Amino acid sequence: DQQVKQNSPSLSVQEGRISILNCDYTNSMFDYFLWYKKYPAEGPTFLISISSIKDKNEDGRFTVFLNKSAKHLSLHIVPSQPGDSAVYFCAARSNAGKSTFGDGTTLTVKP
């Protein structure tokens, strides 16, 4: 049973528009959520995170929204840039500290 799901394997958007990447989780013990970005042949790079006590966290062009009742979070990138093209992983963590990752969404931003 996959506890963190990213249901869209891929997403394509036009440069300058908004990218919205979605993630659903099932374990109510998760209290911290992270987004990672991964380029080919590199390891994942931390992008942004949110604690379960918040519903929004913003960092420049990146905003993460958390809906605890729906067990859903999303990453908004605005405006999208071609350099944002990568695989984005959602991850969730409980007090135990071990991170559970989704399978990733490949974002393509077209010039």
Added chain:
Amino acid sequence: GAGVSQSPRYKVAKRGQDVALRCDPISGHVSLFWYQQALGQGPEFLTYFQNEAQLDKSGLPSDRFFAERPEGSVSTLKIQRTQQEDSAVYLCASSYQRVADTQYFGPGTRLTVL
């Protein structure tokens, strides 16, 4: 560079061979993690060290997998009698102190078992 490094970057093994994968964490980082990433999937937790102590090995898929960090810095993930299902990218990550600190990932070792 000051990032996490892993070697080798690519490893091809015949089924039944033993392999050893190395991770050099960021200097001074206390916590070290190993993940396995199968093709088309996200990283899956294997094991976690705090200094030289292996505090969690719940993700190791079988007793053929063994990890060590004897001096609290470099870590080695060893896989004995490799099987085809072991083919994956093995990622190492380190964090400054606690498990909850930001994890910095290495580029991974791609293992192919023939």
